[in-house]
Amino acid sequence: MLESLFLNLGQHDSLSDEEKALLGGLMSAERDFAVGQDIVSSGSRLTHSTLILDGLAARYKVLADGGRQITSLHVPGDFVDLYAFLLKTMDHGITALSPCHVIIADHSKLRSITEKAPHLTRLLWLDTLVDGAIHREWIVAMGRRSKVSHLAHLLCELFVRLQVVRRTNGMSFHLPVSQAELADVLGLSVVHMNRVISALRNSGVISWANHTVTILDWHKLQDIAEFDPTYLSMAREPR
Amino acid sequence: MLESLFLNLGQHDSLSDEEKALLGGLMSAERDFAVGQDIVSSGSRLTHSTLILDGLAARYKVLADGGRQITSLHVPGDFVDLYAFLLKTMDHGITALSPCHVIIADHSKLRSITEKAPHLTRLLWLDTLVDGAIHREWIVAMGRRSKVSHLAHLLCELFVRLQVVRRTNGMSFHLPVSQAELADVLGLSVVHMNRVISALRNSGVISWANHTVTILDWHKLQDIAEFDPTYLSMAREPR
DNA sequence: GCGCCGGACTATCAAATGTTAGCGCGCGCG
DNA sequence: CGCGCGCGCTAACATTTGATAGTCCGGCGC
Numbered sequence: 001m002l003e004s005l006f007l008n009l010g011q012h013d014s015l016s017d018e019e020k021a022l023l024g025g026l027m028s029a030e031r032d033f034a035v036g037q038d039i040v041s042s043g044s045r046l047t048h049s050t051l052i053l054d055g056l057a058a059r060y061k062v063l064a065d066g067g068r069q070i071t072s073l074h075v076p077g078d079f080v081d082l083y084a085f086l087l088k089t090m091d092h093g094i095t096a097l098s099p100c101h102v103i104i105a106d107h108s109k110l111r112s113i114t115e116k117a118p119h120l121t122r123l124l125w126l127d128t129l130v131d132g133a134i135h136r137e138w139i140v141a142m143g144r145r146s147k148v149s150h151l152a153h154l155l156c157e158l159f160v161r162l163q164v165v166r167r168t169n170g171m172s173f174h175l176p177v178s179q180a181e182l183a184d185v186l187g188l189s190v191v192h193m194n195r196v197i198s199a200l201r202n203s204g205v206i207s208w209a210n211h212t213v214t215i216l217d218w219h220k221l222q223d224i225a226e227f228d229p230t231y232l233s234m235a236r237e238p239r
Numbered sequence: 240m241l242e243s244l245f246l247n248l249g250q251h252d253s254l255s256d257e258e259k260a261l262l263g264g265l266m267s268a269e270r271d272f273a274v275g276q277d278i279v280s281s282g283s284r285l286t287h288s289t290l291i292l293d294g295l296a297a298r299y300k301v302l303a304d305g306g307r308q309i310t311s312l313h314v315p316g317d318f319v320d321l322y323a324f325l326l327k328t329m330d331h332g333i334t335a336l337s338p339c340h341v342i343i344a345d346h347s348k349l350r351s352i353t354e355k356a357p358h359l360t361r362l363l364w365l366d367t368l369v370d371g372a373i374h375r376e377w378i379v380a381m382g383r384r385s386k387v388s389h390l391a392h393l394l395c396e397l398f399v400r401l402q403v404v405r406r407t408n409g410m411s412f413h414l415p416v417s418q419a420e421l422a423d424v425l426g427l428s429v430v431h432m433n434r435v436i437s438a439l440r441n442s443g444v445i446s447w448a449n450h451t452v453t454i455l456d457w458h459k460l461q462d463i464a465e466f467d468p469t470y471l472s473m474a475r476e477p478r
Numbered sequence: 479g480c481g482c483c484g485g486a487c488t489a490t491c492a493a494a495t496g497t498t499a500g501c502g503c504g505c506g507c508g
Numbered sequence: 509c510g511c512g513c514g515c516g517c518t519a520a521c522a523t524t525t526g527a528t529a530g531t532c533c534g535g536c537g538c
Contacts (some may be wrong), residue, residue, distance in 0.1 A: 089472070125364045133322075134379060139448045145302070188525075194488085235479070237327065418516065427495075
């Protein structure tokens, strides 16, 4: 059941059986969230963190004028709010973009892992660091890439991350987001988001219908995006 | 000498004397970097991390077309590349925006802290999490705030962070960056950066000359920025 | 089967942002 | 002392992006 977590953490360094057992021991209740429902709401103080077993979730922040910005997307195997364990107060919300099946990890148990399992602690820490690396890549994309390149970069990233947890199907993957939601990711208006998607489609490197994206020309997509997966730290080495 | 590090980590939770000693034991050589010099270069693999004792540094990434995006700014007391301890390969560079005096922490010693000092490990982990929280706030600013609001937000953030490490002078602080460098932070052209700075200046909430920013109306600046410092986790509580 | 509704998509015009070019000031250097 | 140069600043024009207002289509409830 925790297979995607093991795949996710295990891509960086090998996980021993004891560590897998420790991770299993972290978890308590499973829960389900419907589309549009908040998994965690902004401003709350949590005593547990949430692991996605299935579905797509987004961290977001809403501004006074009603604008929404999505700051990250989360796939199965992602600890969406692991940082809440130390950050304590949530400064943003987390919402389900598709029906989400999750499992809960108590902070008290996470804390005890930091007391007695240094290697596993480092791997969990690393997980949050990769999160930060993704944020940096998003900042670069928002600030200095063309919008088409930004979108291409996002698709490359999602494809690779989904591949790690075996949620791709050949060169296709399911992307259950509306254009309005995507606009909240890239920081664009819906109208312009549509233009950007059309442009990428017309360049022939992807097809996109029924919430399914198919990469027709990975090489060219990667070129448009200037995508270099180094920041995802996918090399398995001692950490 | 490590006073700014203690102030920085100590804002989140209290640091014991033993922990301060452990942190002292981490450090080895001090070094100096001139303006424009790389403190860490992109693509390198490090065996140490760098703590800023004095100066202003920036993480940045350069794209194929020559464009540069700065993904974070670092003040004294910041471990600029602490994550390299686990991420291993640098996917971006770090440069000195003003003359930087730094001190080096060996990764082998950091690792031993994770083996024997769980609470200090959590505080270091937290330090990297705040880094991530700042990234998220920057993403929101880039995506959904007006440019003037984005700039105002940056100034609020820098003021608060500098205040923690006692680098402010009343409502003023030193900001040794050119408009071109600032444009690389906000993701704007230099010309437009200039327009945005002028607009904020003309609104009368700040004055800005000789690389010194003075906040004339903190309340109004905070309003323009919709600045809420929660994400900086400045409450001292058990972590 | 009909009508409503959300989401993709388009057109038109307005506003924000970028590009290119150039001016002027202060400062370090020959 | 004069010259070059980085940097702040501006002007004019081009391009990108946003706002507003639709159309069209498919799913779903009645």
